Amino acid sequence: MTILRKEGREKARGAAFYVDDIAFSNLLHGTTVRSSIARGCISGISYLPGVPWDEFTIVTSKDIPGKNCIAHILHDQPCLADGLINHPEEPVVLLAHPDRHVLEKARRLVQIETKELPAVFTIEDSLARKQVIWGADNLFKSLLIEKGNVDSVWAGADRIIEGEYSTGAQEQLYLEPNGMVAKADNLSGVTVWGSMQCPFYVHHALVTALGLQADKVRVIQTETGGGFGGKEDYPSVIATHAALLSLKAGKPVKMIYDRAEDLAATTKRHPSRTRHKTAVSKSGKLLGMEVDFAIDGGAYATISSVVLSRGAIHAAGPYLCPNVRIRGHAVATNSPPNGAFRGFGAPQSIFALERHMDTIAAELGIPPEELRRRNFLHQGDQTATGQVLREKPDMEGLLEKALNAAGYHEKRKAFAEANANPETRVKKGIGFSAFMHGAGFTGSGEKMLASVAAVQATAAGRIEVLASSTEIGQGANTVFAQIVSHALGIPSDWVDVVRPDTSIVPNSGPTVASRTTMIVGKLVENAALGLREVLRQSGRLGLSHTPSDFQQALSTYVREVGPLRSDSTYKQPSHIEWDDMNYRGDAYGTFAWAVYVAEVSVDTVTYETKVDHFVAAQEVGKVIHPMLAAGQIEGGVTQGIGFAIYEEVVNRSGRMANNRLTNYIIPTSMDTPRIQVIFAENPYAHGPQGAKGIGELPLDGAAPAILNAVSFATGAPIHQIPMTPEHLLRALHGAKPEGQQL
Amino acid sequence: MSAPKKISLHCTVNGEPRELNAYPMARLLDVLREDLRLTGTKEGCGEGECGACAVILNGELVNSCLVPAIQVQGAEILTIEGAANHPIAAQVQEAFLRHGGVQCGICSPGVILAAANLLSHDKAPSEADIRESLAGNLCRCTGYSKIVDSVAYAASDLKGTRS
CATH class of the missing domain: 3.30.365.10 (Aldehyde oxidase/xanthine dehydrogenase, molybdopterin binding domain)
Structure with a gap:
């Protein structure tokens, strides 16, 4: 019998208790006054007339009893800006008041005077150090993964195929915005309730910024309306802000972001740029892969270094290649810091690789599935980091299951014939991706x-x-x-x-x-x-x-x-060995393996793409709760559909220009196909009942499968996502199509 | 401009008559959550895009973040807290629990009321009908498949009890 979701009944009845449902009789509401510029110096703060300022609790960087930082991997991000602004929407002043309507009026009456400095907004400008905005060189982290000697293969290769791919920022869009309630006083310390993924991260940040003993800080998770990575690091910011206000006011303070603030100010998936140079034999054997992977971390380090690691390690995919060089850079720009989002770097590098594999197949005249088959990893093979696979992946089996379930071969043939007719307005495509995802923290x-x-x-x-x-x-x-x-x-x-x-x-x-x-x-x-x-x-x-x-x-x-x-x-299984300096060894205890197939329609008049059907086949060890597991896959694939064709963060001078749900578009029930989920089971000795991790996997494969299908349908050379209608028009007709004003 | 004054309102919420004192342009969402402490109605966007705040007002599904309080004078309102006593909504709640329609739960109150509203008007909706009727309710967790299935199961369960 299926075990029902433990807290499902409360949720279905509206009785589950989320942070915004907390009420105290003497509760104050808190808000954040933010910078409007991307980079500069603060020369003054004025409180303009229009509200009774004596009723407000006002907190600036001078009111921080501990260290003025949001403690994470590094301590570079201030809790409140002190003199310097490094991104739009950077928190500068905090206000609290019993009436949130008066509070909102007051927020608009705080004027932050600034002297603007030149800023950097793109990966390439940051790498070129057009301005040095972080550290000595704008680099949060650089890494190098080397296997064999890739320089030795170029001369003798039958073909060398190059490509450059990019992915955009993406908002996690948990339906419950970020929020916290804090109750603090100097005697008993601080208690924080809120929406979060990582209570001890919040605890660590509070201890650091408030300068309190660990036992004076208590963090309680309220029911959390989605996270997807967006509530991994950012809750530390709101919790610290709410606690500072509460400490000064001597009353509990609630800070709930509205959607516009949540979209504008909180973390996104890192935009990425990946360059591939691949040496192959005529028969389609991978001889050498050189990958240059760069991600945009925004203004502060947050967790960019580990996003970079995961992205780079996954950049060579589930393929055996004797010579690999992967360089990775996480760079600073003057945008709000980017952070965790389901997949954590892997969806970016896997999009690049799986588009590139289809490009290689086309150049060699080999069917894309055959190219993959000739290069899949097997038990005993070494991955890019030199990890010898102890488990027995069956990528061929997953490929066959997925393609058969999707009717891939028949559809590919039928669609090609129909698309060839110039009268066909709606072109159909089918494409797939093959990938793996390491479960658990990377390396050690x-x-x-x-x-x-x-x-x-x-x-x-x-x-x-x-x-x-x-x-x-x-x-x-x-x-x-x-x-x-x-x-x-x-x-x-x-x-x-x-x-x-x-x-x-x-x-x-x-x-x-x-x-x-x-x-x-x-x-x-x-x-x-x-x-x-x-x-x-x-x-x-x-x-x-x-x-x-x-x-x-x-x-x-x-x-x-x-x-x-x-x-x-936790005791690490004895076979796991990892060299963090050289990125060599067992990057993950195990991997989940998958092949996803997408079927699409592309309207050649409106340039709209619709995903008509989707097959997701994966091996995730033992499936513990089939209904919940399928729910994870279906939800992850749908976020991947958004990543692929709908969700575009428009960055204007570092600021998200479309920070509303009217213009940041996520898939609705009408945009989402029936998702056919197939599980193959291969129990993992170190997981409970043999289970492996599953949550992030589905985000990795959806976008490349969809764009491979779009490319098949239209013949468009697709190198970037999100592939919105405007971008598809450009991809098909060049940068400035005649008579079109975009 | 003089400051707005609160007005007295009477309406029926989940079958109970309620007397309220609210600003005419206060959002129904806030009146429900703050004045009546019916916190099952959720705010996801505040601009009528996500449907997390959906309630049934005089038999119609509305986003309560877009409804000014003055519009509910004399109205009948069903929120998620009243769903368990509503024969169709109760069946929908049960189906969502059994068939994986609920994940993080924040969209569930609105989605469940939207589905109940559909099944009140259409006893045997097709998958396309279900998807269309839920198009105003965003869900970021499920990918909608299990929500659509839950509504379909609720429809067939209701058929069994109605016959």
Whole structure:
């Protein structure tokens, strides 16, 4: 029987409690006054007449008791600008007032006087150091991955094929905007409630900016209306702002961004540019790949260095190539900082590679599926980082399943014939992508996190799961309960997942990187087995038991002995070895593998593209909850459809010009096809019940499959996304089509 | 310009008569969430694009962020909190729970009311009908497949109970 979503009933009844639903009698509302320029110096701040300023709590950088930064990997991002502005929408002043309508009026009456400095807005200008805006060279991180000797292959190759590809920024667009409530005073410290993925990241940022002891800061996750990476690092900013206001006001403060502010000010997927130079034999064997991958991090470092790592490691895809060189750069520009978004660099580099593979196939006159088949990775092969694959990927099997399910060969033939007729207005296309996605933190990341999860018994004979992993819609509560239920042989209804609260749960790391089920789920499974072992050794539980025996044993133990809790700490599997200096070794414990097929229609009059059908075939280890897993794939593919053809962040001098849902377009129910999800199972020894990570995978493959289909339908040389109608028109007819004003 | 004055309003919310004191141009969304503490209605965009704040007003689906309070004088309003007592909406809620229509939950109140509104008018909608009727409700989690399935299941469950 399918286990129902744990918190599903409350959500369907509108009874689930989100941050904006919090009410205190003496609650103040908080707002942020932001910079209007991209780069410059602050020369003064004026508070113009029009509101009773004595009723307001006003916070500037001078009111920060700790370090003026949003602590993440680096401490470069100020909590509030102090003299220097590095991007539009940079926070400068915070205001709080009981009436949010008066507050909004006041926000417009704060005038920030500035002297503008020249700014940088593109990857190429930043790389060329037209202005140095960050550090000595605008580089948040550079990296080099080398395998074999790529310089040795160019001379002897049958063909050398080059291409340049780019992807745009993308908004996570969780339907619940970012928000926090903080209650702070100098005696007891600060408590923050809010919408977030990573309670301990927020905790760390608060401790740093407020200069408080760790035990004086408490972070509680409220029900979270979607994250997708957008609530990985940014919540630290709002939490710190709300806490500063509350500390000064002596009252609780609520800060909820409206959609326009959330779109303009918070993180996006990193725009990217990828150059490929590939040596191939006539028969289509990859001989050498040189990849130059660059991403735009915006004004501050946030997590750009790790986005770059994941993107670069995935840049060579699921293919065996003896000689590979991948260079990566994460650069600074004067846009609001970019951050995590599902896929985390991989959708960008995989788009480039999978478009490039179709280009290579066309140049060699080999069918695209045959080109892939000749180069897929197999067990024992080495990836670009020199990781020897212990698992047994079956990319050929996935390719066959996906193409057959989509009717690929028949449709390719039929569409080519129909499209050849000049009378055909709507051209049809079908295309695919092949890819893999590493689950968990990159390299030694999991070892350094050393996550902990726990389970504990209640006197009523129930089990509670304690972890900082957040339920953000993906089903973490349900899957954790299911893992415990399976490990202990009890109904999942007897398992409760405790709401993440940093004063109660251990630090099981952030809810990111497709790690919740695979990494934290395994810790939960081990903790549950540890608890069973204690019951067995105490003589209260036999080697085989019924659910009621177990419940009996639990409650007897708690009554007679006392609290029963079992913790489990992550231990990296001994085979994983990673050299972070040279990017060599086991980049990930395991990979999920996939082939996605998209069928599209392109209207040659309006240049609109519609995705008509989609097949997503993947191997993700053991599928724990098929309905939730399929939901992850369907949702991820739909975000990928947006990334491919709808969602364009228009950057005007560093500022998002279209920061509304009327002009930032995401797929609706009318734009989304039926998505056929196929799972192949190949259990992973180090995942709970054999599960691998799944969350990010679907974002990687949708865009290249769709654009390969669009290219097949139209013959357009497509090198960039989002491929909106305007961009497709340009791709088909050159930069300035006659009679067209774009 | 003189400051706007609050007006008294009476309307029926989820079957209960309510007396309200609100600014005429206050958003119905805020009146529901703040004055009546019916926080199941959600704000996703504040400009009528996302449908998270959808409620049923006099039998019609509306985005409550675009409805000024003055328009609800004498009206009947159904919010998600009243759905469990509404035969069609209750069936839709159950189907969403069973068939994966709910993920993060923030669009669910609006989507469920939109679906209930559809099924009140059309007992056997096609997939295309369902997709069209939900086009004003954005969901970022599900990709819509399981929402569409949930509505279809609700329709067939209702058929069973109606016959």
